[in-house]
Amino acid sequence: MATRRFELTSSPLFVAEGIFAAEIVGECRRRGLLAGAYALRRPRSATFLRRLARDLAEQRKGPRVLLLRGLALLRAEPAVLRRQTGLGAEAARGRDVLRRVAGLLAAGHPPQAG
Template identity: 85%
Template structure:
């Protein structure tokens, strides 16, 4: 069955504002963070004896692609709901596109599935959100503290680690096919994609 809709993929460093920018498009938004593996999954990568949640191997890319494929072909799918403070999926929820010709799949690992979705004919565009590193650090820390994702000391240490790693994260995402861009440029390009007669998939 040929896809009835396409998706744009929005990657970027943790805390860069991907969810906010995705919502600003006015399109249905699929949160790819809900596809993390459960904390007791034996395949989870480890670093210094701790689970490395920053590694793409901590994320279930195969299931994410299958859900995106169902959405593109049928306009609906059941998607997981992940509780980060519990490190596990706690339930599922229905996700429907209604008559939208496009939806946005956003998450730190979105770029990991760009090529597979391109091969399947599901890709409308792929972007990596670029912001000043200091702004990303503060946004991420404020979000994680407000949501009580982990203890404050853990979040601060994690934030410093991610601040240092941010350039490498963006290099990986652009290397996987995502275009580095500011929020305004992403919104402009996505708006162009869901107008009638938008350019062919890249």
């Protein structure tokens, strides 16, 4: 697995998103950097339709290939969510995640220096 270093010198917090974000939960927790870790839990059919519409609009592959790929991802989604929660992320709906992050910011988390 490749690694990349990044600096957060003046940032009070950062958000890692995407299917691989759960990979860093354990290390962030170990370093005391973790305020929360969430894996989005959405209706699978909505995710399937949103992905299919995006992929069809991009026209990178034929519709049949995109449909078959989308169905495979639809079936795999519960396993992906289990893996992410197994790595320490909490399954939550998008609006719940936004509310929790807003709460962290309002509370000044992490505490500001100065």
